[in-house]
Amino acid sequence: MVAKRYNEKHRVVFYETDVTKNINIGMLVDLMMLASENQSEQLGIGTDKVNGLGYGWVITQHVLEIERLPKINEEVKIWTEADSYNKYFCYREFGIDDMDDNPLVRMHTIFVLMDFKNRKISQIVPELIIPFGATETPKVKRYKNVKKIKEIDNHKKYQVRFMDIDSNHHVNNVHYFDWMLDTLDYDFLSKHTLKKINIQYKQEVTYGDIVTSNVQIINSNDTITTLHAVKNNDKVSCLAECEWI
Template identity: 40%
Template sequence: MKYSENHTIEFSECDENQRLKLPAMVDLLMQVSEHQLENGAAGTNDLMKRGLGWVVTQYHFDIQSLPHPQEQVVLSTEASGYNRFFEYRDFEIATSDGEALVTAQSQWVLFDIKNRKMVPTDEELMQRFGAPELKKMPRFPRLRAQKEYDSSRKYRVRYDDLDTNHHLTNGHYFNWFIDMFDRDFLKDHVVKTIDLKFDREVRYGETPLSLIKIENEDQIKSYHAIEDEQGNEQAICELIWRKND
């Protein structure tokens, strides 16, 4: 069951190159997902009454083009399937003429907020959104931490960085990834694909490290990790870049 809504890209959602920021892109996709879930009594407030929350574990994005300020786009999402423990959701940002600008696949779990652990899939809820039960799990790229990184930077999780599950909001990870590049690189390049896997929660007051390694062989690829103070892996990300047109 696909859900769509129109949106006008705002200047505040774009960077100095007038391209949609990656954190804003993620926020827009979470927004359209939340609106569909609210319509099916499975939004944030509905789940919080049951002591539950949605938590994403992995993303894959393909980016043809990032929209610009005042551009009219269509945001779409669909619950694409589920199995015993995981729920899968697809997203799209398209032009008003239907041309896909961004597509994304994601894997989610239902999370017990009090006990901080995942719970089995709510099959009745999945059927409410027309999501099929899957015999095979969708395959996401297998991400592994690098043995060494080129550089690192420490950040602190602020109150405004948190979501309603009381941990670092999805889009904010991209602030820490993108901040590792210099300005000239970001002016001349745009992300083509994104793979991101979340391993551990990042919570208020923590001071994790953002790490980066860049390879420039057949294509420019950056490897990222978020690690806690003890060096435990909290998230891994791989970005493939292309030159601006």
């Protein structure tokens, strides 16, 4: 089977960018997630349909490769396709290209299906995946795990706010990325460029929780790696590994 590819255009606007005039990372991921929602709606298996059957799609991992971040006022092409799936996991590919079709960003994402009744991971329901044209495969594809922090170079605390939670009752992507990157200072964030992000979501946080965002900064010859862990008391909520130049 050949995966159906969904395409849309987007112009980056001022409130989606930061002082570097490039798009904010959380917003970048939100735009790609919106494209996948739009494809689902187009195929008649949007959020209402999925929720109506007692399920919800949950993301466990994003792997991003960034050639160049889209900049303010730039028009870009966003595409997505549901590549393959097995008993428990769906693999979706995303891309952002400039208007001359040069690749700017690639993202590989793992989705699982949560059963609302028992709040547990469900087997993939065929009618929710077949319309995408995704290939079924017995193999469990894995993405690289995020390296664990060994030493904490900086940390900050945040309380989960009403406005951090979107209409799906999830903390929106933007806020996770902001919590993680805010442990790096202005000098670091304005002088370095993100090239890769590998992020794993482990456990949800809810309204009022106080999360701690920890970072370890590892310098090597020509790249800097930052390791991030967002913790809710002792439970890890989210881990990420970023590469910068």
